[in-house]
Structures are given as structure tokens and as C-alpha cells.
Amino acid sequence: MPEHFAHREPQMEALKFCARPALQGGRPVNALCLGPPGTGKTTAIFKLFSEMEAESSKAVPVHVNCQMDHTRHAIFLRIYSKLLGHSPPASGVSFKRVLEKIARTMAKENRVIVVALDDVNYLFPEKEVDRVLYTLLRGHEAFPGFRAGVIAILSEPALNYVFDPRVSSVFQAEEVSFPLYSLKEIRDILARRATLGFYPGVVSEEIIARVSDLTERAGDLRVGIDLLKRAGMEAERRASRTISDEDVDRAYERSRLVHLSSALKPLREDELLLLGLAAEMESSKAGALYEKFQASTGSGYTRFHEILNKLDAARLIDTDFSGPGHRGRSRVVRIRYDPKEVLDRISQKRNPGAEAEDI
Ligand SMILES: Nc1ncnc2c1ncn2[C@@H]1O[C@H](COP(=O)(O)OP(=O)(O)OP(=O)(O)O)[C@@H](O)[C@H]1O
Ligand SMILES: [Mg+2]
Missing domain, CATH: 1.10.8.60 (Helicase, Ruva Protein; domain 3)
Incomplete structure (x- = not known):
């Protein structure tokens, strides 16, 4: 994290304004940070959160990297750990119990959580984002004492996700925009x-x-x-x-292409394989891609569909969700980068010895 975070004063002011009520244990104003990659969104949140923690113990900031924690369950386990200072018992805890415990702790200690959903587009597949926001923003209806503010961070403003109406009625967010640096x-x-x-x-x-x-x-x-x-x-x-x-x-x-390299870093072998197939074909029907994927891995359509969504959320491929059969095999899958660049990096990732310069 840079010590000097210059040229982002208006954004920091806007975020502090939203977070301010939380410092007294009140519910903060929700915010939505929008801007292209590398414009300081994550850094702004880290700065904001470290200032909040220094100033007050009433507000509990929780940073969620949605690429890693991409289910409601994982996100609430993250919140639990931050609020209680330890992880929940490893197995067999129902979601309801986790939420109850979080709400009870918040009520007892008069604390409020501020949850930053960083790279929230990773929650778009299967509409997980609606379930997450619904629980965060309406959790108090079923669990008195639960109070949360949300800062959603989205790096591709062009992706216009349409929230479920039950969510959009409660997720009225202050927009904070992060333009490109001059x-x-x-x-x-x-x-x-x-x-x-x-x-x-x-x-x-x-x-x-x-x-x-x-x-x-x-x-x-x-x-x-x-x-x-x-x-x-x-x-x-x-x-x-x-x-x-x-x-x-x-x-x-x-x-x-540092963005491409960092998007590839967390991918598992079968995900790399599918991306590689998509790169080789450049643009193809999902059905044809699936046949190749199935032949090499033996995996079924569910896993194929899951990976496709993940690669789409990571902005590595475009999948055409429009038109009839959009969930089916006729949708078109297109690689978003020069296929050769992608294939080169995949093979480098598989043979890291060849180029030992990724730190
Ligand atoms: N104003 C700034 N001063 C110094 N360093 C900065 C500044 N803004 C961003 N950086 C640095 O640039 C890099 C990218 O910033 P950051 O991760 O905050 O971008 P981001 O908007 O979250 O990007 P993405 O959408 O890809 O997640 C980081 O290493 C960060 O430290
Ligand atoms: Mg970021």
C-alpha cells in the first residue's frame, strides 16, 4: 500500500463521508466505487479501513476479495472471523447459526460492520450478489441487532448487472467514481x-x-x-x-499485460485448460467447446458451465448471454485477449521454471 496516495482526495472524502456514521456505531451510507482497473479503488478502501480502525472500535471494516470468497457462505465466514477474532468451528455450522452469532455479537457490543465487496463482479454468476446484498442489507429484519453498510467495488462499469428488485430497493448507493489518472x-x-x-x-x-x-x-x-x-x-x-x-x-x-497475468494466477488446472481451448478456438459455440473440454477432462456440463462463468467474471472471455438459448450450448464464447498471449502465459504458468521472474 503506497504511503502517499495522491490524486484521490475527492474519492477519499466521499468514502469517509459515507463511513462516518459507523464510527459512532450507526449504519453507514452504502457506496459503489466504479472505475477502470488500476485506478486506486482497492487502495482507497484499504486506506479508509485503516483510518477507521484507528479512530473507532464501533465500526468493524471487513474487506472481501470476491475472487477468493465468491459465495454468501464464504463471505459471512469472513465477517464472523473479523468480528469475533477467530474462525467459526470448522464443520457443520449452518449459515443461520453463523448469522445469529454475528447479529448477537453486534447487538451486545453495539458495533456495526462495513463490508467492502471488492471486485463484486465475481458474485454476478448465478446471481450470488443478490443473495449477499439481500442478507447484508435486510438481515436485521430476521436477526435484530444485525447492522451493515456495503461498499461495492466494480472495475468494469460497462458490465451492467441488474439487481433483483428486492435488493435494489435497499441498495441505494452513493456512487464514487475513479477515473483514469492523467x-x-x-x-x-x-x-x-x-x-x-x-x-x-x-x-x-x-x-x-x-x-x-x-x-x-x-x-x-x-x-x-x-x-x-x-x-x-x-x-x-x-x-x-x-x-x-x-x-x-x-x-x-x-x-x-500485467492484468492478464494476474487474472491467470489463481486459476486451477481445469480452468486453465478450458481457457486454453477457448484461446485455440478464438471464438466458438459453447457446445463445441464443451465437447473438447469433456474429452480432455471427463468433467460434466455443470463444471463446464461453472468455469465459463468464472472466466467471464474474470474478464478473460466474453460469453454472449443474449438471445435465445443463452444458457445453452449455442452461446458464443470469445477470448478477450490475443490468443497467443494467453497460450504463452498458460504454458509459462505450467512450467514456472522456464521464466522465474514472476515475483
Ligand atoms: N494514487 C496512487 N498513488 C500511489 N500508488 C497508487 C495510486 N493509485 C493506485 N496505486 C497503486 O496502483 C496499483 C493498483 O491500484 P489498486 O489496486 O488500488 O487499483 P484498483 O482500482 O483496485 O484496480 P482493479 O480494478 O484492477 O482491482 C496498486 O499497486 C496501488 O498501490
Ligand atoms: Mg482492486
């Missing part, structure tokens, strides 16, 4: 980070300018941070004390 802002942020990360003189102003240009083109600050790191490793490899233009260019090959 070139000037990118330069400023990267220069500061380079000062922290390198000895003086290693990174010249011209290099910062070059890296910033490439970052602006990619539109994701993460590319710039990754690029600085990799360019530094390139310079180190040739035992140079300064980073050259060529170091940056060589590093850019890997850094420009």
Missing part, C-alpha cells in the same frame, strides 16, 4: 514510487517519462509499477547501476 498524475505517482523503490540516480527523469507514457497507453497504473520493477531487474541482470531505455522496452513485453 499523464501528469501518472508521472507524479511513478516518480514518487521510484524514489521509494530505487537508489538515487538509478531511474532518470527521462525513464520516468517513458514509463509514464507506456502506462498511460495501457491505462492501468499497475503496468507502470510492474514496469519499473521489471526494468530494474533487467538493469540488474546486466549489472548496470542505471535503467536504460532498452531495459524498459524489454520489460514492457511482460508488463503491458
Whole structure:
């Protein structure tokens, strides 16, 4: 987490305004953070939460990475652990018991939870998000004492999910938008980070300018941070004390698709396999893809469908949900990146020895 979090003052103010009631144990205003990848949404939440924890013990902030915790049950176990300071008994606890215990603890201690659902698009498949929000925002009806505010974080505003009406009536959220950083802002942020990360003189102003240009083109600050790191490793490899233009260019090959690499990281073998098949076919009918998947793994349609949803939520593929048969085998599956880039990274992930530079 960067110590200096510049150029996000209005967003931080808006989020603090929403969270303020929670500091006195009141119910916070719900918020929805929207913006492209690498615009500081997660960082803003981490900053907000650490300030809240320093200021008050009434508000219990819970950060949920929906990519990891993508079911209502997992999310409430996360809340339980944060609120009670220990995990619930490992097996056989019903969801109702977990919720009861959470509500009782909140009522007794007059505390309120603020739940950040980061990358909430991972809850879109099977409409899990509706169940999560419904329970968070209407839980008090069945479980007195339960009080929660929600900050949903969504990185692809283009995805317009339509909430269940029973949810949209209670999830009225303050929108906080995170626009792309301007070139000037990118330069400023990267220069500061380079000062922290390198000895003086290693990174010249011209290099910062070059890296910033490439970052602006990619539109994701993460590319710039990754690029600085990799360019530094390139310079180190040739035992140079300064980073050259060529170091940056060589590093850019890997850094420009940093989002793709990080999306692949958590995938399991059968998920990689299906993604690989989709990349080989570029664009195909789900039915044809399923036949290949089934032939290689022996898995059934349910697992296939599940993975397809997951890859879609991770924005690795597009699946056409419109038109007749949208849940069926005729829907079209399209890879969202250059198939060769995807296949290269899949094989690198399978043989990590070949390129030992992913830190
Ligand atoms: N204003 C800033 N100053 C310094 N570093 C920043 C700033 N904004 C973002 N960063 C850094 O850029 C990287 C990406 O930021 P962050 O993870 O907050 O983006 P995000 O909007 O959550 O992206 P995504 O939608 O992909 O999850 C992080 O390493 C973060 O530390
Ligand atoms: Mg994020």
C-alpha cells in the first residue's frame, strides 16, 4: 500500500463521508466505487479501513476479495472471523447459526460492520450478489441487532448487472467514481514510487517519462509499477547501476499485460485448460467447446458451465448471454485477449521454471 496516495482526495472524502456514521456505531451510507482497473479503488478502501480502525472500535471494516470468497457462505465466514477474532468451528455450522452469532455479537457490543465487496463482479454468476446484498442489507429484519453498510467495488462499469428488485430497493448507493489518472498524475505517482523503490540516480527523469507514457497507453497504473520493477531487474541482470531505455522496452513485453497475468494466477488446472481451448478456438459455440473440454477432462456440463462463468467474471472471455438459448450450448464464447498471449502465459504458468521472474 503506497504511503502517499495522491490524486484521490475527492474519492477519499466521499468514502469517509459515507463511513462516518459507523464510527459512532450507526449504519453507514452504502457506496459503489466504479472505475477502470488500476485506478486506486482497492487502495482507497484499504486506506479508509485503516483510518477507521484507528479512530473507532464501533465500526468493524471487513474487506472481501470476491475472487477468493465468491459465495454468501464464504463471505459471512469472513465477517464472523473479523468480528469475533477467530474462525467459526470448522464443520457443520449452518449459515443461520453463523448469522445469529454475528447479529448477537453486534447487538451486545453495539458495533456495526462495513463490508467492502471488492471486485463484486465475481458474485454476478448465478446471481450470488443478490443473495449477499439481500442478507447484508435486510438481515436485521430476521436477526435484530444485525447492522451493515456495503461498499461495492466494480472495475468494469460497462458490465451492467441488474439487481433483483428486492435488493435494489435497499441498495441505494452513493456512487464514487475513479477515473483514469492523467499523464501528469501518472508521472507524479511513478516518480514518487521510484524514489521509494530505487537508489538515487538509478531511474532518470527521462525513464520516468517513458514509463509514464507506456502506462498511460495501457491505462492501468499497475503496468507502470510492474514496469519499473521489471526494468530494474533487467538493469540488474546486466549489472548496470542505471535503467536504460532498452531495459524498459524489454520489460514492457511482460508488463503491458500485467492484468492478464494476474487474472491467470489463481486459476486451477481445469480452468486453465478450458481457457486454453477457448484461446485455440478464438471464438466458438459453447457446445463445441464443451465437447473438447469433456474429452480432455471427463468433467460434466455443470463444471463446464461453472468455469465459463468464472472466466467471464474474470474478464478473460466474453460469453454472449443474449438471445435465445443463452444458457445453452449455442452461446458464443470469445477470448478477450490475443490468443497467443494467453497460450504463452498458460504454458509459462505450467512450467514456472522456464521464466522465474514472476515475483
Ligand atoms: N494514487 C496512487 N498513488 C500511489 N500508488 C497508487 C495510486 N493509485 C493506485 N496505486 C497503486 O496502483 C496499483 C493498483 O491500484 P489498486 O489496486 O488500488 O487499483 P484498483 O482500482 O483496485 O484496480 P482493479 O480494478 O484492477 O482491482 C496498486 O499497486 C496501488 O498501490
Ligand atoms: Mg482492486
